[in-house]
Amino acid sequence: MFAVREGVDLEDALVHLSTLLKGAFATNLKAMELATGTCQDLLMANDHGLDAAKAVVEALLDGVEMQQVAPVL
Template structure:
């Protein structure tokens, strides 16, 4: 039996270099081409969670002048983590409220 509707194209990463220090040298690292999008999002979620936890500790330890910057970063990381978790939930076809 032939399928009437073809499978959707597989979503994957493209080769992307990073860590060139404002072009002062060749990029040191790269995201590899062809990584399944869900696997890439899981790694992104773990990376954002780590940055979020580290920044939370900074927020608790710095003085008020720097604290405002740390709290702004905290909220940006929180937004990024929520978006990644929402994307992963959408790929899995389920809600992932709270991200835990």
Template sequence: MKKLVPDPPLTAAQRGRNPEHDLANQQIRQKLSLQPADVPLIQSLKKTISTPVSRDSLFSVRGGINAEEALLHVSLLLKSAEEVSDEITERGSGIERGLIWSLVHSVEMARAVVDALLDGSRHRP
């Protein structure tokens, strides 16, 4: 059945903005604004606390690890996810291939952010 009346144009709020993401970004900006300017952010981060990987997991994040070491491990985990996703993409077809490629791209971007944080903390004057 063909619609006789077209849908109204999307408002700015409906064009892909997610209010939950906007709120999370606002909270992050507020926390960062409270950070003293003379202390590098990575040094101001507290050490990890022991946290289970999932609700019923036998494994957990070990407590007492500094932020730089934790970020190094995250970078390695993301690199592994990137390599596995690359292999799976070659075997996928159609929509699967596109979804996996999107996953690879997201993992690459996340790893680039982590690595940039680590590199930036090492090159501070």
């Protein structure tokens, strides 16, 4: 079972999520290769959802990175 602990560093959590997404992408890709018809369409929709999640994670990581290098005024 997976649980999110209180106090986990945001960047660490996002990096871990990115790793989980890579596994989901690989699994979905293999399933799309084997599927046909409606099942393949559903997996394609899932692929688009994974793309959206990846974009959000990357944007959040970029934001964290920018905060770390931004000068403190």
